[in-house]
Amino acid sequence: MSLTDLIKTYEDLRRKIKALNYALWMISWDTETEVPSGALAYRSKQVGILSEELYKLTTSEEMIKVVKELYDRKDELDEVLAREIYLAEKRIEKQLKIPMEEYVEYQMLIAQTQSIWADAKRQNNYELFKPSLEKIVELTKKRIKYLETDELKGYDVLLDEFEEGMTSVKYDHFFNTLKKDLVPFVMEVINKKQKTFAFDKLNYPIDLQKQFVSYLMDVLGYDQKHGLIKESEHPCTSNVSSTDVRITNHYYEDNFTSGIFSAIHEMGHALYEQQVDPALDDTMLAGGASMALHESQSRFYENIIGRSYAFWQAHYPKLQATFKDQLKEVTLDQFYQYINNSYASYIRTDADELTYSLHIMIRYEIEKDLMEERITVDELPQVWNSLTEKYLGIVPRNDQEGILQDVHWSAGLFGYFPTYALGSAYSAQIYEAMKRDLDIEKELLNGTTLAINKWLQEKIHRYGQSKAPIEIFESAVNAKFDASYFVTYLKDKYQNLK
Amino acid sequence: MSLTDLIKTYEDLRRKIKALNYALWMISWDTETEVPSGALAYRSKQVGILSEELYKLTTSEEMIKVVKELYDRKDELDEVLAREIYLAEKRIEKQLKIPMEEYVEYQMLIAQTQSIWADAKRQNNYELFKPSLEKIVELTKKRIKYLETDELKGYDVLLDEFEEGMTSVKYDHFFNTLKKDLVPFVMEVINKKQKTFAFDKLNYPIDLQKQFVSYLMDVLGYDQKHGLIKESEHPCTSNVSSTDVRITNHYYEDNFTSGIFSAIHEMGHALYEQQVDPALDDTMLAGGASMALHESQSRFYENIIGRSYAFWQAHYPKLQATFKDQLKEVTLDQFYQYINNSYASYIRTDADELTYSLHIMIRYEIEKDLMEERITVDELPQVWNSLTEKYLGIVPRNDQEGILQDVHWSAGLFGYFPTYALGSAYSAQIYEAMKRDLDIEKELLNGTTLAINKWLQEKIHRYGQSKAPIEIFESAVNAKFDASYFVTYLKDKYQNLK
Numbered sequence: 001m002s003l004t005d006l007i008k009t010y011e012d013l014r015r016k017i018k019a020l021n022y023a024l025w026m027i028s029w030d031t032e033t034e035v036p037s038g039a040l041a042y043r044s045k046q047v048g049i050l051s052e053e054l055y056k057l058t059t060s061e062e063m064i065k066v067v068k069e070l071y072d073r074k075d076e077l078d079e080v081l082a083r084e085i086y087l088a089e090k091r092i093e094k095q096l097k098i099p100m101e102e103y104v105e106y107q108m109l110i111a112q113t114q115s116i117w118a119d120a121k122r123q124n125n126y127e128l129f130k131p132s133l134e135k136i137v138e139l140t141k142k143r144i145k146y147l148e149t150d151e152l153k154g155y156d157v158l159l160d161e162f163e164e165g166m167t168s169v170k171y172d173h174f175f176n177t178l179k180k181d182l183v184p185f186v187m188e189v190i191n192k193k194q195k196t197f198a199f200d201k202l203n204y205p206i207d208l209q210k211q212f213v214s215y216l217m218d219v220l221g222y223d224q225k226h227g228l229i230k231e232s233e234h235p236c237t238s239n240v241s242s243t244d245v246r247i248t249n250h251y252y253e254d255n256f257t258s259g260i261f262s263a264i265h266e267m268g269h270a271l272y273e274q275q276v277d278p279a280l281d282d283t284m285l286a287g288g289a290s291m292a293l294h295e296s297q298s299r300f301y302e303n304i305i306g307r308s309y310a311f312w313q314a315h316y317p318k319l320q321a322t323f324k325d326q327l328k329e330v331t332l333d334q335f336y337q338y339i340n341n342s343y344a345s346y347i348r349t350d351a352d353e354l355t356y357s358l359h360i361m362i363r364y365e366i367e368k369d370l371m372e373e374r375i376t377v378d379e380l381p382q383v384w385n386s387l388t389e390k391y392l393g394i395v396p397r398n399d400q401e402g403i404l405q406d407v408h409w410s411a412g413l414f415g416y417f418p419t420y421a422l423g424s425a426y427s428a429q430i431y432e433a434m435k436r437d438l439d440i441e442k443e444l445l446n447g448t449t450l451a452i453n454k455w456l457q458e459k460i461h462r463y464g465q466s467k468a469p470i471e472i473f474e475s476a477v478n479a480k481f482d483a484s485y486f487v488t489y490l491k492d493k494y495q496n497l498k
Numbered sequence: 499m500s501l502t503d504l505i506k507t508y509e510d511l512r513r514k515i516k517a518l519n520y521a522l523w524m525i526s527w528d529t530e531t532e533v534p535s536g537a538l539a540y541r542s543k544q545v546g547i548l549s550e551e552l553y554k555l556t557t558s559e560e561m562i563k564v565v566k567e568l569y570d571r572k573d574e575l576d577e578v579l580a581r582e583i584y585l586a587e588k589r590i591e592k593q594l595k596i597p598m599e600e601y602v603e604y605q606m607l608i609a610q611t612q613s614i615w616a617d618a619k620r621q622n623n624y625e626l627f628k629p630s631l632e633k634i635v636e637l638t639k640k641r642i643k644y645l646e647t648d649e650l651k652g653y654d655v656l657l658d659e660f661e662e663g664m665t666s667v668k669y670d671h672f673f674n675t676l677k678k679d680l681v682p683f684v685m686e687v688i689n690k691k692q693k694t695f696a697f698d699k700l701n702y703p704i705d706l707q708k709q710f711v712s713y714l715m716d717v718l719g720y721d722q723k724h725g726l727i728k729e730s731e732h733p734c735t736s737n738v739s740s741t742d743v744r745i746t747n748h749y750y751e752d753n754f755t756s757g758i759f760s761a762i763h764e765m766g767h768a769l770y771e772q773q774v775d776p777a778l779d780d781t782m783l784a785g786g787a788s789m790a791l792h793e794s795q796s797r798f799y800e801n802i803i804g805r806s807y808a809f810w811q812a813h814y815p816k817l818q819a820t821f822k823d824q825l826k827e828v829t830l831d832q833f834y835q836y837i838n839n840s841y842a843s844y845i846r847t848d849a850d851e852l853t854y855s856l857h858i859m860i861r862y863e864i865e866k867d868l869m870e871e872r873i874t875v876d877e878l879p880q881v882w883n884s885l886t887e888k889y890l891g892i893v894p895r896n897d898q899e900g901i902l903q904d905v906h907w908s909a910g911l912f913g914y915f916p917t918y919a920l921g922s923a924y925s926a927q928i929y930e931a932m933k934r935d936l937d938i939e940k941e942l943l944n945g946t947t948l949a950i951n952k953w954l955q956e957k958i959h960r961y962g963q964s965k966a967p968i969e970i971f972e973s974a975v976n977a978k979f980d981a982s983y984f985v986t987y988l989k990d991k992y993q994n995l996k
Contacts (some may be wrong), residue, residue, distance in 0.1 A: 005688040015547055016547060016551065018544070018547075019544045019547035019548050019551070020521075020548075022525075022541075022544040022548075023518075023521030023524070023525065023544070023548060024521075026521070026524045026528055027520075027521065027524050029528075030524055030527075034726060035742070036722065036723055036724055036742060037723055037725055038721070038723035038724040038741055038742070039724060039739075039741045039742035041741070042739050042741040042742070042779060043520075043741075046516070046517045046520040046521070049513055049514060049516075049517035050517050050518075050520075050521060051516065053517070092677055132804050210900075210945070223536070224534065224535055225535055225536035226536040226537060227534055228532060228534055241537075241540050243536055243537045243539070243541075244534060244537035244540065244541070246537070281540060304841070318793055340863070
């Protein structure tokens with residue numbers, strides 16, 4: 001086939017795949033936000049059929065053939081298509097290495113384990129979860145064997161799946177920096193006497209919270225012509241193209257900052273997606289480049305911008321006016337202390353900016369030891385608790401707030417956690433790089449983030465997946481990744497807060 | 499192929515078709531209710547691709563072959579599948595009769611004409627619309643020629659498309675009854691001095707309207723576990739299965755009954771869809787049987803139930819309590835007079851229960867004369883105006899409130915209008931049949947319609963499309979269609995209202 005014909009064949013398959021993805025996205029958005037409960041059984045059947053068609057398309061002989069042929073001629077392709085074909089070939093190679101029956105066995109196991117884990121957590125009973133987790137770990141190790149290459153061995157196979165190019169050597173280096181330079185500082189901070197805040201538990205009407213969040217979203221440059229904000233149990237960002245990037249949020253009457261910061265967090269994800277070059281929307285390179293890069297954006301906006309003093313210098317008056325009664329006597333300084341209050345917590349998702357990455361470190365060490373067979377599934381609750389004591393100075397009182405707290409492992413997601421911490425660390429280094437070009441504090445005092453958004457679009461967002469994530473990161477910050485920026489940022493901030 | 503294999507092949511194709519339909523429905527619901535404006539261009543591309551896949555499936559050689567073979571063996575099929583294959587074969591036969599290029603030409607013409615009509619209406623300029631309408635009429639006549647059979651000729655081809663089994667002989671008979679028995683009575687009513695209502699133009703807060711509508715939906719038995727109510731410009735009912743039947747509504751602060759009656763109307767459609775036998779959800783026989791039967795249900799609830807005295811005896815106190823200030827001094831009798839006030843109006847969609855079918859009669863006569871070449875597109879505004887004078891006693895002051903008011907013809911929908919009037923007439927005959935089994939007034943005074951809903955489910959809804967619509971209707975009322983029930987119902991009601 002001529003190159004033109006090959007490309008055309010590929011593009012024809014791709015447009016069908018994209019359209020089916022679009023349909024499945026639309027259904028999942030509806031499921032997340034408004035589907036009536038009685039509609040779910042019929043829906044899941046339809047989703048099954050559409051997913052099956054999608055799977056057939058992506059794994060068809062025609063697809064494999066055309067990708068392989070294009071891969072062999074990748075030097076003749078333009079840079080973007082070459083990247084797309086590189087990723088497609090990598091995916092197909094993986095697919096071909098895992099026997100179909102084992103793939104199906106694994107998928108079925110995962111599907112069943114979700115609810116087993118949920119039950120175990122509800123009943124605070126690790127023993128209920130253990131047999132399934134053992135099977136998942138066993139099959140995951142088998143998967144690793146199938147997927148190993150000359151470059152990637154063991155746990156690294158999984159790490160690379162979630163963050164292209166990351167290995168345990170690199171992560172070890174990162175976490176060792178945290179262990180050496182951050183952990184002692186964190187211990188100092190969280191061992192101080194805890195502050196209390198009288199305005200903390202007042203009632204903050206949800207419609208007022210929504211008004212304020214809507215104001216913030218505009219201020220932060222979230223484009224509501226290409227998105228919308230709704231509610232759901234778990235806040236999330238949802239999209240398959242740059243043209244329609246939706247956010248959900250969750251509000252609590254007795255915790256008014258929760259909704260504010262989850263909205264800013266999701267806005268960070270959403271802005272990234274909205275600012276990807278729209279030309280990529282018709283390709284498989286649409287959307288953010290990686291987990292860590294995505295998390296770097298959400299945490300940049302949530303923490304570095306959203307929990308900064310300058311940001312609230314601009315917006316606290318508006319917040320105070322929104323909650324006249326509740327915040328009448330609360331000064332900006334008190335509010336700033338409140339939103340940056342740090343303490344040891346059992347639950348990762350409740351953790352503050354300072355301690356969050358230590359929660360991740362616990363999971364990383366466990367995953368690595370588990371995959372490299374230094375510990376067993378049997379020992380996990382024990383290991384979890386002693387690592388929590390080691391890095392956070394507290395011991396979970398039960399498995400609900402220990403080993404059973406996260407959904408990830410029940411979904412087979414080993415290698416995913418470390419990207420959360422890496423993203424946080426990326427954000428601090430991006431912040432430093434941005435400072436060389438922008439007077440960030442001045443921008444924030446002026447009340448908008450337009451120049452900041454533009455900088456991120458230019459340096460990171462617009463590329464989508466058209467370059468490797470590490471390449472995008474390094475070129476944005478004009479340096480290799482260096483965890484010390486993150487440590488320094490946290491120390492500076494919390495030193496001043498003490 | 500064995501019969502079992504044939505059926506299996508058919509069912510495999512069908513499940514993919516149903517899943518694609520489901521996906522397209524989900525996207526259209528989102529478009530109707532919440533899509534951000536900047537997302538539409540990309541969306542329409544994806545919808546195009548999914549529709550193309552759907553078209554390929556429904557017109558594939560494999561599909562045609564398997565339907566033809568099953569059709570030849572239809573005596574061996576169970577009744578439901580036999581009906582499904584009968585309809586599929588009919589659709590395929592049609593498809594094969596129309597040359598592909600002409601089908602595409604027609605679709606493109608329709609797609610372009612929608613906005614041309616909208617412009618012409620906005621500018622009150624029929625000349626803008628005329629050339630396109632001429633082309634549509636010409637291509638429609640060509641389509642008729644292709645589709646004519648020994649049984650169906652001319653305009654009857656179109657009538658049968660929207661209401662299986664209906665012909666111009668039958669419609670003529672129906673409309674002649676209206677002309678003879680109803681028109682003189684209507685003239686009497688609408689020529690009386692018009693009543694005025696002081697509470698008419700007060701402000702009715704929309705959130706209170708929504709509360710009341712939500713109460714009514716529960717009272718009427720709309721199942722919110724299998725549906726939800728949202729807002730959109732044009733109220734509609736939206737579903738592809740009985741498990742998820744959604745309604746949209748529109749509220750006006752200065753017209754508080756508009757939202758109430760459009761909600762009840764859509765509820766009538768929705769209840770029909772919710773009460774179809776769920777076993778049909780996996781077949782092509784899901785959903786209401788025909789346009790007229792559907793309209794008979796929406797108008798039954800909107801008018802016969804929703805504008806009845808007994809219904810408001812039960813629910814007016816609640817309405818009055820909802821709008822304390824506005825309705826304080828308004829008696830039930832005044833309210834009843836208000837919601838049944840009849841007068842000659844230019845716009846069909848604003849027409850009341852008494853005059854509505856006369857608006858339809860105008861369109862029916864025009865369509866018939868146009869298709870049978872007794873009038874030309876050139877003469878339409880003239881003909882429209884003189885028929886409006888003849889049946890409603892008023893002359894449209896311009897083409898916006900005359901020939902340009904409806905979207906239907908710009909979408910090629912000739913033969914559709916008469917089903918609206920037929921549905922209204924059906925509802926009156928259904929009402930009479932129901933009275934033989936139920937004390938409807940007593941049910942309504944008790945404040946629920948559960949027994950009524952159940953009667954309709956049993957006699958009409960549950961069948962979906964598994965029987966011909968006329969068969970369902972005749973067996974439900976245990977008689978042939980007879981327009982005199984409709985005339986009698988209207989005369990009785992409006993005689994008492996005078």
